[in-house]
Amino acid sequence: MLDNLTQRLSGIVKNLRGQARLTEDNIQDSLREVRLALLEADVALSVVKEFTAQVKQAALGEEVIGSLSPGQALIGVVNRELTKLMGEHNDALNLAAVPPAVILMAGLQGAGKTTTSGKLAKLLREQNKKKVLLVSCDVYRPAAIEQLRTLAQQIEVDFFPSDITQKPQDIALAALDFARKHHHEVLIVDTAGRLAVDAAMMEEIKQLHAALKPIETLFVVDAMTGQDAVNTAKAFGDTLPLTGVILTKLDGDARGGAALSVRHVTGKPIKFVGVSEKMNGLEAFHPDRMAQRVLGMGDVLSLIEEAQRGVDHVEAEKLAKKMQSGKGFDLNDFKMQIVQMKKMGGMTALMDKLPAQLSQAAAGAKVDDRQINRTEGIINSMTAFERSHPEQIKASRKRRIAAGAGVQVMHVNQLLNQFEQTQKMMKMFSSKGGMAKMMRGMKGMMPGMGR
Amino acid sequence: MFGFLKKAPPTDTSENTGWLARLKTGLARTGSQLSELLNRGGRIDDELYEKLETILITSDVGMDATRLLLADVRRQVKEQKLTEVVQIKEALAHALLKLLQPLAQPLLTDARKPFVIMLCGVNGAGKTTSIGKLAKHFQSQGKSVLLAAGDTFRAAAREQLMEWGARNNVTVIAQQSGDAAAVIFDAVHAALARNIDVVLADTAGRLTTQAHLMEEIKKVKRVIAKALPDAPHEVLLVLDANTGQNALSQVKAFDEALNVTGLVLTKLDGTAKGGVIAAIAKAHPIPVRFIGVGEGLDDLRPFVAKDFVAALLGVEE
Ligand SMILES: Nc1nc2c(ncn2[C@@H]2O[C@H](COP(=O)(O)OP(=O)(O)OP(=O)(O)O)[C@@H](O)[C@H]2O)c(=O)[nH]1
Ligand SMILES: Nc1nc2c(ncn2[C@@H]2O[C@H](COP(=O)(O)OP(=O)(O)O)[C@@H](O)[C@H]2O)c(=O)[nH]1
Ligand SMILES: [Mg+2]
Ligand SMILES: [Mg+2]
Numbered sequence: 001m002l003d004n005l006t007q008r009l010s011g012i013v014k015n016l017r018g019q020a021r022l023t024e025d026n027i028q029d030s031l032r033e034v035r036l037a038l039l040e041a042d043v044a045l046s047v048v049k050e051f052t053a054q055v056k057q058a059a060l061g062e063e064v065i066g067s068l069s070p071g072q073a074l075i076g077v078v079n080r081e082l083t084k085l086m087g088e089h090n091d092a093l094n095l096a097a098v099p100p101a102v103i104l105m106a107g108l109q110g111a112g113k114t115t116t117s118g119k120l121a122k123l124l125r126e127q128n129k130k131k132v133l134l135v136s137c138d139v140y141r142p143a144a145i146e147q148l149r150t151l152a153q154q155i156e157v158d159f160f161p162s163d164i165t166q167k168p169q170d171i172a173l174a175a176l177d178f179a180r181k182h183h184h185e186v187l188i189v190d191t192a193g194r195l196a197v198d199a200a201m202m203e204e205i206k207q208l209h210a211a212l213k214p215i216e217t218l219f220v221v222d223a224m225t226g227q228d229a230v231n232t233a234k235a236f237g238d239t240l241p242l243t244g245v246i247l248t249k250l251d252g253d254a255r256g257g258a259a260l261s262v263r264h265v266t267g268k269p270i271k272f273v274g275v276s277e278k279m280n281g282l283e284a285f286h287p288d289r290m291a292q293r294v295l296g297m298g299d300v301l302s303l304i305e306e307a308q309r310g311v312d313h314v315e316a317e318k319l320a321k322k323m324q325s326g327k328g329f330d331l332n333d334f335k336m337q338i339v340q341m342k343k344m345g346g347m348t349a350l351m352d353k354l355p356a357q358l359s360q361a362a363a364g365a366k367v368d369d370r371q372i373n374r375t376e377g378i379i380n381s382m383t384a385f386e387r388s389h390p391e392q393i394k395a396s397r398k399r400r401i402a403a404g405a406g407v408q409v410m411h412v413n414q415l416l417n418q419f420e421q422t423q424k425m426m427k428m429f430s431s432k433g434g435m436a437k438m439m440r441g442m443k444g445m446m447p448g449m450g451r
Numbered sequence: 452m453f454g455f456l457k458k459a460p461p462t463d464t465s466e467n468t469g470w471l472a473r474l475k476t477g478l479a480r481t482g483s484q485l486s487e488l489l490n491r492g493g494r495i496d497d498e499l500y501e502k503l504e505t506i507l508i509t510s511d512v513g514m515d516a517t518r519l520l521l522a523d524v525r526r527q528v529k530e531q532k533l534t535e536v537v538q539i540k541e542a543l544a545h546a547l548l549k550l551l552q553p554l555a556q557p558l559l560t561d562a563r564k565p566f567v568i569m570l571c572g573v574n575g576a577g578k579t580t581s582i583g584k585l586a587k588h589f590q591s592q593g594k595s596v597l598l599a600a601g602d603t604f605r606a607a608a609r610e611q612l613m614e615w616g617a618r619n620n621v622t623v624i625a626q627q628s629g630d631a632a633a634v635i636f637d638a639v640h641a642a643l644a645r646n647i648d649v650v651l652a653d654t655a656g657r658l659t660t661q662a663h664l665m666e667e668i669k670k671v672k673r674v675i676a677k678a679l680p681d682a683p684h685e686v687l688l689v690l691d692a693n694t695g696q697n698a699l700s701q702v703k704a705f706d707e708a709l710n711v712t713g714l715v716l717t718k719l720d721g722t723a724k725g726g727v728i729a730a731i732a733k734a735h736p737i738p739v740r741f742i743g744v745g746e747g748l749d750d751l752r753p754f755v756a757k758d759f760v761a762a763l764l765g766v767e768e
Contacts, residue, residue: 036514042695045508108693109718109746110575140746142583142614143607150606195721222575226511226695228723235722249574252658254697277574277605 022059027074031056034078041255041294044230047264055081079291085260086287091244091269093124097215100133100179100187104212106205106236107220109193112248112274114144116220117190118151119274119282124186125157133184135160135175137168137208138192148190155279158184168192168204169211176212189214196235206239216243219266223249223273225258233262242266247285248274257294331387334419335379338372374407378415381405390419495528495536503543510726510763511695516733520546544760550729551756556738558685558713560589560649565597565642567650567675567682569635570715571668571705572689574656577717577743579608581689582651583615584743584751590619594648599638600625601671604655612653618748631655631667632674639678652683659704669708687740689715692725699727702735717743720750724763 031052038048059077095101103120105113117134124130134152138144145162152159160178162171172189179187189212194201209217219242221229236242245266247259250273263270270285379387381404386393393401393416402409500521507517523546527533533542560566568585570578579602586596598616600623602608609625616623622645624638635652642650654671657664675682688711690698705711716725719742728739739754760766 039508039514040696042511042697045505108721110577110691112575141611143610146610147605147607154606195718197720197722222691222693224573224691224694224697226693226698226723226727227509228511228693228721231722232693249658251660252573252697253660253700254695257695 022074024056024060027056027059030074037295038257038260041257042224042226042229042261043257043294044227044261044264046230047261050264051081051085051260078295082260082291082295083288086263086290087269087285088287090284090286091271092284093271094215094243095124095128095130095186099183099185100176101185101216102176102212102214103186103188103216103218104205104209104214104240105188105190105218105220106240106242107193108195108222108232109141111193111220111222112246113193113220114138114147114151114190115277116218116246116248116272116274116282117148117188118155118157118279120272121152121157121186121188122155122279123282125155130185131158131183132186132188133158133160133175133179133182134188134190135171136162136190137171138190139164139166139168139171140192144190144192151279158182169208172208172212196232196239202235202239209240217241218244218246218271219262219268220246220248221258221262223247223256223258224252224254225261227261229258229261230265233265237266237268242268244268244271246270246272246274247290251275251281255294256290259290260294329423331379331382331390331419334422335376335387338376338379374405374411375415375418377405378402378407378412390416495534495539499536499539500525503539506764507726507729510724511698511730512726513696513699513730516550516729519733520550520729523549540764540766544764544766547729547760547763548756550732551759554714554728554732554736554739555754555756556713556740557753558738558740560594560684563681563684565639565647565650565679565682566684567639567642567652567679568685568687569601569652569654569672569675569683569709570687570689571654571709571711572656573658573691573701576656576689576691576694577715578602578656578689579611579615579653580746581687581715581717581741581743581751582612582653583618584748585651585741586615586619586621587748588741588751589649590621595646596621596649596651597638597642597645597647598623599635599650599652601631601635601653602655603629603631603634608653608655632671635671636674636678639675639682643679659701659708665704665708672709685713685740686711687713687715688737689717690725690727692716692718693721693723694727696727696730699730699734702731702737706735706737711737713738713740715739715741715743716754719762720744725759726763728759 034055035048035052038051039045043051055074055078058081059074093103105117107113114136117136121132121134125132134148134157136145136148138148139162145164149159149161160171160175162175168191175187175189178184189208191205191208192201194205196202217240219233219236219240221233225232245259245262245268247256247262247270250256259270270287270290272282273285273290275281275283378401381401382393386397386401393412398409398412402412405411503524504517504521507520508514512520520543524539524542527542527545528539531538531542533539560568570582572578582598586598589596596619598612598621600609600612602612603626613623613625622641624634624641626634626637628634631654638650638652641647652671652675654668655664657668659665672683672686686709688702688705690701694701702711702714714728714731714737716728716739719725725742731737742752742754742759744750744752
């Protein structure tokens, strides 16, 4: 929550608070912050420029209603416009073709086409009950065909064999013929990775498209892609009539600004996102979550609203300062944090407001709201000295505190442990990339995640 | 000193016609942007600086390093009393070169035998392909090479490396088992027994958010040291030139886990410029040993800072 942009946006809120309306002048600085945040997230510069112009226009026309501060209104505009740009709703695959519905995969080397072909096949078979056939036209990369064959076997989907002496087009047509004869409803065609500047290879996939007439032509793009995403997407979009985009490797910590660039350049919906190397790691795309991820702000809007409703601002700011420095954070602060958390609807509700990838990582780290109450009770029965010197709480004090709070010494120990952990986290928070590190740490503690 | 800005870069033209030519076509957009801008003449003003900023940002240099570079250009303009727009080009190239030159440290393998190189990186970065190219590189130096199929996770990863082994006619140590550390341990032992010069160990791609996989690769490194005390002698992190600012967090995370000693920057034959290297040079410098400029055996080059700068700025005669 305290990563760069959130801090920036909080700054915006503060700076703009108390100003009656949004004017060209008073949003200038804030827009610059937004621009920076988007660039840091790898949104292509040309897209950033257009987007901020759009936000500016929308913001100036915006009426600032009721209880919202102008700052909130601006963040609202950013969030709304970003979601709009991302596509607003989720687009499903179009399979309405005379069977087999052909899906053609295209993209750069290493983007995730082969893995995604497998994932799509599994998803269509399990969720749409389709009979699927997989084929690889990658005769270039060593063992590419073998890779897809292995995946097909793993997910128990039919595989049409091919070999590197064949021409990609011949493979594809033979597979199409086979699919027709064997009543496959979907044919997924994996292709070799290619660079947009490789004219011969771009021509090859154009021909492949002409021969197959796929109902879906999906551009697969790595979420870590930088500024060049616009050039690549444009080149693929100019060569092929793309119908959608799949964004891979979202399980990493990349902000994924490429999503915005690609979406903007191709105008095509992002249909799925890849969130693991495993065959079940394909999810529907959620524009709102993606917008928030790119901004790195979680559900900043509702956090701000709730914070304003329930939290004492002065106290909150004091706490934030301490959290940032990681110094002087004692049990008083710990308690205040707990109280504020309660006001904001408890830990569970708070977790829901983290950006998608973080709440995913945090899933399972269920925090019991009842435990929060007990914690508060324990701290209440400490003396002022004890609260500011937690390290001084030894056996006899522990017994007294436990008795006072009506709990066992074990619970006091638990609390002190928890406090220590939090203190450690605070320190991580304050270092750069702290939130990501913290979440990574949490993930590491939870078995059964990732592969 | 910056003669390379005026004439076609390096000397060996037979090599250059290949990748540099491709680099240049790929970079033509940036190049022409810069030339357009500089041929326009006129004065050194804010608008000009903004255009320089655009060039750097769109090459993935990132905001931090861009600021640093532009400050350097401004300083040069002031100190050398530059007035011509054309001089700006040299000033920017100078600033970039100053930042990148320290990263140009070749990988020397003579001091150890076997010299064990372990590769790491995120999924699809180009690790396995780079091993294929590196095998060729070391063989052409007269060294014997052995490959270790340490990616025991991805489908057909072993077969992929075997093919590179076959192309190079070198032995690949592989196992049916799923234990990367065990495979590489075996390979190091085999290299010792067979008097091999260089061992190249492949590993599975992993995102740095996957804590257990980062632990696993740390273990791989520890186990290598058990086979040969001071090995691995080089830990190469492979980065895809298409990657944006996330490359920086990859460098930090892999370095924290493994103590990365060198970088390989792949896929520079496309339109991506790999400018994130400048961001890395500023925030977390690690030598760039090689660049990848294609999918073939010969598409590997040592990192030469001034060529890289020329390519990034799209400078031509
Ligand atoms: N154009 C181009 N393609 C490259 C280059 N290096 C690797 N590739 C391609 O990028 C893709 C991924 O390369 P791999 O070598 O399999 O990458 P990896 O890091 O081993 O991937 P995983 O093991 O799947 O994580 C392949 O299609 C390679 O052919 C390069 O320098 N230029
Ligand atoms: N973590 C993660 N890895 C992925 C994802 N999608 C693909 N990969 C990995 O990325 C690498 C390249 O994928 P591959 O399908 O071979 O790419 P292709 O060259 O485009 O066919 C492989 O190591 C895959 O396991 C994803 O969503 N998350
Ligand atoms: Mg593939
Ligand atoms: Mg590999």
